[in-house]
Amino acid sequence: MSISEVATRSQRIIQEVSKAIVGKQAVLEKILAAFLAGGHVLLEDFPGLAKTLIANSFAQTLGMGFKRIQFTPDLLPGDITGGYIYNRAENKFVLREGPIFTNLILADEINRASPRTQSALLEAMQEYQVTLEGETLKLPDPFIVVATQNPIEYEGTFPLPEAQLDRFILKLSVGYPTPEQEQEILHRRRERRQDAITLQAVTDAQAFLAMRRAIEEVYLDPDIEKYIVELVTRTRTNRQVAVGSSPRGALALLKLSRAYAAMQGRAYVIPDDVKLFVRPALQHRLILQPDLWSSPQAIDHILNDIITAVPVPVVE
Numbered sequence: 001m002s003i004s005e006v007a008t009r010s011q012r013i014i015q016e017v018s019k020a021i022v023g024k025q026a027v028l029e030k031i032l033a034a035f036l037a038g039g040h041v042l043l044e045d046f047p048g049l050a051k052t053l054i055a056n057s058f059a060q061t062l063g064m065g066f067k068r069i070q071f072t073p074d075l076l077p078g079d080i081t082g083g084y085i086y087n088r089a090e091n092k093f094v095l096r097e098g099p100i101f102t103n104l105i106l107a108d109e110i111n112r113a114s115p116r117t118q119s120a121l122l123e124a125m126q127e128y129q130v131t132l133e134g135e136t137l138k139l140p141d142p143f144i145v146v147a148t149q150n151p152i153e154y155e156g157t158f159p160l161p162e163a164q165l166d167r168f169i170l171k172l173s174v175g176y177p178t179p180e181q182e183q184e185i186l187h188r189r190r191e192r193r194q195d196a197i198t199l200q201a202v203t204d205a206q207a208f209l210a211m212r213r214a215i216e217e218v219y220l221d222p223d224i225e226k227y228i229v230e231l232v233t234r235t236r237t238n239r240q241v242a243v244g245s246s247p248r249g250a251l252a253l254l255k256l257s258r259a260y261a262a263m264q265g266r267a268y269v270i271p272d273d274v275k276l277f278v279r280p281a282l283q284h285r286l287i288l289q290p291d292l293w294s295s296p297q298a299i300d301h302i303l304n305d306i307i308t309a310v311p312v313p314v315v316e
Helices: 003-017 025-036 051-062 077-081 115-127 179-192 205-215 222-237 247-263 271-285 298-309
Strands: 040-044 066-070 082-087 092-097 104-108 129-132 135-138 144-149 168-172 241-243
Touching (some): 003 051, 025 040, 077 115, 205 247
Parallel strands (some): 066 104
């Protein structure tokens, strides 16, 4: 598949998902870039802002299998991965696959489950496999996790550990619609005459994997490589940051910028592609100094300062 085909298909995917999601094209483009980069997405925002609808809409449009797991305090690892159950008729244990055996998983309110249950996703997200009774089982390809969490309800929640946060290629906030966008939401619902939204599949799993392979051909100038490394290094030397980004953050910027360049029909990365993903790719990988924990905007300010301070390479 050529880069121009990737751009054309990406445009069709965004157009189809936008039939369900009003006025959030920039967010949808970042999510699609994350999927094409082979990553998982964490959506953190207030209830009712279409986090679940976004995941469902992408699954329909990409022609992939989709399962939703509602995370609760009493959810067990076996409820996610499945397990072996005894079949009396055949007199043997047979595998009962859990909901994780699909292409796109929505882990709804992931921070409501216990750390033990959250960790059941950890192996799957990193290794694309699960281990049951000592047997390793491969997950479908592609395998994508979209996790959601609400930022305000801390009581009765278990914050995701740093190791699991690092598995997400980016963290996004959907944000409230403008009054005009909200009116458009009402208009579309009135025209539709029902709550359910049915979208057309514009690609399938095999074509999507071909898009991923095409992205590996996108050129990255050595100066832009240095730019990525310098951005990530600054997170480790900043005095306001207790723990900076791991090398996984630099790899995320590399993958996301190449995916976004291909979505725009370019076979090369420009600095603006990298800058676009600095905040969503790095914000969840930083641990601030304790005196800044109560300041929700601190990470944004720190990353803005880093973006401003690092010289942008001139690529001819």
